[in-house]
Structure formats: structure tokens, C-alpha cells
Amino acid sequence: MLRINNFFISVLLISLLLPGCSGDKASKFKNSSTMHKLTEIDWIRLSEKRIFFGHRSVGRNIIEGIVELRNESNSSAFTVLETKDKSDFNNPVFAHSPIGKNGDPISKIDDFVNILKSGLADSVDIAFMKLCYVDIKKHTDIEEIFKYYQSTIGSLQVEYPNLKIIHFTVPITTKPKGIKGLARIILKMDDNKYRNKFNTLMRNSYSDIELFDLAKFESTFPNNKSNIYWFKTPGLIPEYSSDGRHLNQQGRLLIARELMYKLLAIN
Numbered sequence: 001m002l003r004i005n006n007f008f009i010s011v012l013l014i015s016l017l018l019p020g021c022s023g024d025k026a027s028k029f030k031n032s033s034t035m036h037k038l039t040e041i042d043w044i045r046l047s048e049k050r051i052f053f054g055h056r057s058v059g060r061n062i063i064e065g066i067v068e069l070r071n072e073s074n075s076s077a078f079t080v081l082e083t084k085d086k087s088d089f090n091n092p093v094f095a096h097s098p099i100g101k102n103g104d105p106i107s108k109i110d111d112f113v114n115i116l117k118s119g120l121a122d123s124v125d126i127a128f129m130k131l132c133y134v135d136i137k138k139h140t141d142i143e144e145i146f147k148y149y150q151s152t153i154g155s156l157q158v159e160y161p162n163l164k165i166i167h168f169t170v171p172i173t174t175k176p177k178g179i180k181g182l183a184r185i186i187l188k189m190d191d192n193k194y195r196n197k198f199n200t201l202m203r204n205s206y207s208d209i210e211l212f213d214l215a216k217f218e219s220t221f222p223n224n225k226s227n228i229y230w231f232k233t234p235g236l237i238p239e240y241s242s243d244g245r246h247l248n249q250q251g252r253l254l255i256a257r258e259l260m261y262k263l264l265a266i267n
């Protein structure tokens with residue numbers, strides 16, 4: 001009985017020590033930069049590029065955000081199209097397509113590369129893909145997946161030196177909730193811990209201009225405070241999500257805007 005009581009006392013103490021996501025929400029969201037719009041000149045510059053984005057569900061949230069930003073700005077010149085057909089790249093376009101299977105990161109990497117090698121790589125200015133939160137979990141061989149990504153994408157860049165590739169960190173989810181969530185954290189079953197490990201490899205391997213740090217944007221408040229818990233593990237900000245995993249309107253507009261600024265920085 002004493003052992004059980006000690007366990008619950010320990011859990012209670014740890015829960016009190018864990019940084020939470022609540023804090024002063026009003027101050028964290030004051031003067032939110034997510035409301036800033038891209039200028040007409042920005043959209044004109046973006047509409048001159050040929051872009052391909054391979055993704056799955058969170059990627060579709062980002063696409064929704066891009067379309068919403070474009071519609072707010074009334075920029076009809078910027079074309080967003082779901083396609084991987086080479087003929088659709090005769091004119092500038094932001095094209096996107098599903099790649100691979102969720103839970104199988106190798107299939108996504110291979111599909112992305114095969115799509116580009118099928119003729120798209122000679123027609124596209126900028127290409128990028130993203131893995132999803134379901135692709136990186138506790139039992140994922142993180143170093144193997146990262147090495148495969150690095151070598152495969154590296155070979156693609158050697159073969160197509162004029163193709164510019166942006167590398168994405170893996171999206172994260174919100175901090176696990178309740179007693180069960182706390183148990184997952186303590187027992188090292190919180191998948192954000194392993195996503196952060198993968199993302200650290202990405203950050204250490206690619207320069208700022210090459211990297212789109214999706215996970216960092218997902219875990220950063222508009223006042224630049226980070227949403228961190230349990231030994232510096234970043235979590236998706238709940239106010240950016242519809243279900244703790246995917247992006248709601250506020251989240252997708254923020255990420256879409258940051259991605260547009262990344263594309264504008266690439267010549």
C-alpha cells in the first residue's frame with residue numbers, strides 16, 4: 001500500500017513540475033503576427049515560381065491555409081493545383097500531391113523522388129515533401145529513416161543540380177493530457193520526444209535557408225515564447241489545432257504564411 005501511495009505522490013509531484021501549455025494565454029496571443037498579410041508584390045513574386053509539394057493530411061491543412069491567404073489577398077495569379085502531371089508545369093504553379101502511406105516514411109520518400117524523376121524535376125524550380133507525425137514514433141528507427149532521407153534526397157539533388165529542395169521538420173502533436181498522458185511521458189512513450197530527436201537531426205544537417213522548421217512554428221506562440229514541456233520537449237500549441245494533431249484555421253494560416261516567406265527567400 002505504501003508503494004502505491006509513493007507512486008501517486010511521485011506522479012503528483014511530477015505533474016506539478018511539468019511546464020504546461022496554459023500560462024498567460026492573453027499575453028501569448030497579444031498582437032498576433034499571424035494576422036499580417038503578404039503584399040501584392042509578394043504574391044506576384046510567388047506566382048512566378050514552379051513548385052511541387054508532396055504531403056499527406058497535415059500537408060493538406062497547409063494547402064488550405066495557402067489558399068485562404070491567397071483568397072484574402074485576392075491574388076488570382078497564384079495558382080494552387082493538385083497534380084503531379086508534367087504538362088501542368090508549363091506555366092508557374094504551386095502543385096501538390098499525396099505521397100506514400102502514413103506510417104511508412106520510406107514509401108513517402110520513394111514516392112516523392114519517383115514523381116520528380118518521372119519528368120517533374122526538369123520542370124520544377126522548388127520541391128519539398130514532409131513526413132507526418134504518424135511516421136515518427138517511439139519504435140521508429142529514427143537514425144535509419146533520417147539517413148535514408150538524407151542519402152536519397154542528396155542523390156536527387158546531385159542528379160538535378162538546378163532543383164532547389166526545402167527540407168521539413170516533422171510536425172508534432174499537443175502535450176499528452178491527463179493521468180494517462182502523464183504516464184506516457186514518464187514511461188517514455190510520448191512520441192513527441194522521438195519526433196524532436198528526428199527534427200534535431202534535420203536542424204543540425206541543413207542550413208536555415210534549406211530548412212522549413214514546421215515543428216518550431218507549431219510550438220511557438222506569436223510572442224516568440226516556446227510551448228515546451230518535460231525536458232525541453234516541444235508540443236503543438238493547442239490553439240493551433242483542431243484535434244491535437246491537425247491544424248485549425250489559426251494554425252494553418254500561420255504555417256502557410258511562414259512557408260510563403262520561405263519560398264520568397266529562395267532565388
